[in-house]
Amino acid sequence: MAKPRISILMILPPLIFAALAGLFLYGMVREDPDALPSTRIGQQAPAMTVTPLGDSAPFTDADLQAPGVKLVNFWASWCGPCRAEHPILERLSDEGVTIYGINYKDEPEKALRFLEELGDPYAAIVADGTGRTALEWGVYGVPETFVIDGSGKVILRFAGPMTTQVLEKTIRPAMVAAR
Structure with a gap:
């Protein structure tokens, strides 16, 4: 009686299935499955192509490279989550944290009204x-906040609205690491 031969076509489907299952499992158990990767972490903050907003003082690339930890927050008046995170930004500002704002694809009048309100x-x-x-x-959408160190290097990118939990578990530790 002849031995049955095992064909590569018989082995390939279970191997592909096992590989895909492994990738899916990794995606579910990684440290923070909601975190969006950023190629900017560890690199200098990118150059900016921006305009002043109202009479507010603008900031430049040189400001991002100045000594001290700072945050860069992308926001818009039409963004509901931006409104939700605003009290936390105000609290950080009251604590003396330097926060630079970049208003994203917004009408200047509406953006200024948002800040006035x-x-x-x-x-x-x-x-x-x-x-x-x-x-x-590398912004996906607003709000997004970046922690920048004293040499202008991106330490952290956080996509989404900042909550008290995010502030304490993600943003503040990154600020400490940026010192």
């Missing part, structure tokens, strides 16, 4: 009317 936590603010700067920074 909710308060202005930003040390300086600019407008990214075309979205070019957001694209350079």
Whole structure:
């Protein structure tokens, strides 16, 4: 009696299934499955193509490279989650944290009204009317906040609205690491 031959076609489907199952499992158990990867972490903050917003003092690439930890927050008046995270930005500003705001694809009048209504936590603010700067920074959508160290290097990117839990477990530890 002849031995049955095992064909590669018989082995290939279970191997592909096992590989895919392994990838899916890794995606479910990694440290923070909601975190979006960023190629900017560990690199200098990208150059900005922005315009001033109202009479507010703008900031420049040089400001991002100045000594001290700072946050860069992309936001818009039409963004509900931006409104939800605003009290936390105000609290950080009251604590003396330098926060630079980049208003994303917004009408200047509406953006200024948003700040007039909710308060202005930003040390300086600019407008990214075309979205070019957001694209350079790798922004998926607003709000997004970046922690920048004293040499202008991106330490952390957080996509989504900042909550108290995010502030304490993600943003503050990154600020400490940026010192």
